[in-house]
Amino acid sequence: MKKSDFKLALYRAKSTVFTLNEIALLTQETNRNTLKSKIHYYVKNGVIEQVRRGIYVKPDYDKFELATKIYTPSYISLETVLQQSGVIFQLYERIFTVSYLSRAISVDGHEVMYKKIQSGILLNHSGIIQKENYAIATTERAICDCLYLYGDYHFDNLDSVKKENALNIALIYGNRELIKRINKIFGS
DSSP: OOHHHHHHHHHHSSOSEEEHHHHHHHHTOOOHHHHHHHHHHHHHTTSSEEEETTEEEOTTOOHHHHHHHHSSSEEEOHHHHHHHTTSOOOOOOSEEEEESSOEEEEETTEEEEEEEOOHHHHTOOTTEEEOSSOEEEOHHHHHHHHHHHHSSOOOSOOTTOOHHHHHHHHGGGTOHHHHHHHHHHTTO
């Protein structure tokens, strides 16, 4: 594959964040050494950037896609979703993600907090929206994640939240205490 074809394959892709293996699939490059050489060339010339070992980004990459690509499976949730939906008013610069491990990392100027949840819950897609390049929790799923992971939690504005949806999603956690917490925050 010519270098121009390699570059074209990356820029035609809808993804803005790539792993080494994803670049190999996109460019159909089977020789690992050639692949690494081409990637090194494009990193050196500013076409793509290496932000972490084995993680490469286009110049205007999506920070949520980056957060969910570093540790997979994972999805955007917790304070990030609650802040965006107006359920909490506290401003958080950090990206909150639910995954198979707990960890706080800094990558390319972004702080990302991963919170561990059981695999049966993590892999259940109830209340998860699949965006073009990443998964994100609905407001109700983010509330359930918060109450499950943190116990008690203060929510500033629940006007846009549907209690029935939260209760339906809560069933996947297999936790009676979570149902009680949801009923308590909605005043019933």
